[in-house]
Amino acid sequence: MVRLGTVRNRLHVPIRCAALIDAPEAAVRRALFSRQVWIRTAVALGGTAEFAAAGSRIVAGDLARFTARPGGRPWLLRVGEVNGRPTLDSVTSTGRSTVSVRFDTSSSGAGCLVTVEFTVSSRVAFLNACYRPILIRYGEMLLGMTTLVAREPVRVVAGAWIAEGKVLVTRRRDPTGRWELPGGKAEPGESDEEALMRELQEELAIRSKVFRRIGPVVAVAPGVEMVCYRVAATHDDPIQLTDHDAYRWVEAAGLSTVDFLDSDRELLDSLRIALQMPA
Numbered sequence: 001m002v003r004l005g006t007v008r009n010r011l012h013v014p015i016r017c018a019a020l021i022d023a024p025e026a027a028v029r030r031a032l033f034s035r036q037v038w039i040r041t042a043v044a045l046g047g048t049a050e051f052a053a054a055g056s057r058i059v060a061g062d063l064a065r066f067t068a069r070p071g072g073r074p075w076l077l078r079v080g081e082v083n084g085r086p087t088l089d090s091v092t093s094t095g096r097s098t099v100s101v102r103f104d105t106s107s108s109g110a111g112c113l114v115t116v117e118f119t120v121s122s123r124v125a126f127l128n129a130c131y132r133p134i135l136i137r138y139g140e141m142l143l144g145m146t147t148l149v150a151r152e153p154v155r156v157v158a159g160a161w162i163a164e165g166k167v168l169v170t171r172r173r174d175p176t177g178r179w180e181l182p183g184g185k186a187e188p189g190e191s192d193e194e195a196l197m198r199e200l201q202e203e204l205a206i207r208s209k210v211f212r213r214i215g216p217v218v219a220v221a222p223g224v225e226m227v228c229y230r231v232a233a234t235h236d237d238p239i240q241l242t243d244h245d246a247y248r249w250v251e252a253a254g255l256s257t258v259d260f261l262d263s264d265r266e267l268l269d270s271l272r273i274a275l276q277m278p279a
């Protein structure tokens, strides 16, 4: 409901949009916290969204810049957290108004409930009424994008970095301590190549080049599939592990002795062949 007021009163107009999505909560959160979903939403409505820091996720501390149309007056918002929940809050007022956005998921037997709440605070009551339809459209489009992306299968890209007849394998930093190829989940809208280059930069701190596919598409879990590509480093960057606690170089004969994740076993024959071939 829009409350009208006077110029003297600072008004708050909470606008809440919600959707019940028939997908696992993890998939919904992955979609909702993906920058691509927020960017695609802004673009679909004729505007723009940009994030200052590198990365593909919405994380606390980042700065986001939204416009309702290209070249329009920007809203600069900082990503924050309140009680562990993500928020976006105006960094600088546009002079007349500030906006804050709260978004979250909760799981129920019927599905995953996503809520997005905007609060505009304007010195001029009339502006509250102006922002309302824009924010409702943004919220509804965001929920639609989130639903679409949450239902897409998740694609894991794994990199077989082969050098001098050996492939690099990495040990997961979890209680199982099992080995895998470096890589990870592609973000919505990312190509396999972009995702793999990003993951290798994040996990090993190396710049890389992606070559041909190796082996079959492997089912990792329901709705999650993995593809493997041959990769190489393009610079002499020293390996710095962030997600893993160990790495080693293994030649073809040693692959069967590595305690790989189950899905990786389906790649081993193809990896052995790749180890005998040039990139």
Ligand SMILES: Nc1nc2c([nH]c(=O)n2[C@H]2C[C@H](O)[C@@H](COP(=O)(O)OP(=O)(O)OP(=O)(O)O)O2)c(=O)[nH]1
Binding pocket: 156, 157, 158, 179, 180, 181, 182, 183, 184, 185, 220, 226, 261, 262, 263, 264
């Ligand atoms: N990177 C990588 N992941 C693999 C391989 N084999 C395999 O089953 N996986 C699985 C493990 C994970 O469930 C998923 C990769 O996701 P990930 O590395 O981005 O993420 P994660 O599950 O550790 O963490 P998160 O994104 O859920 O927070 O694919 C592999 O060789 N490399």
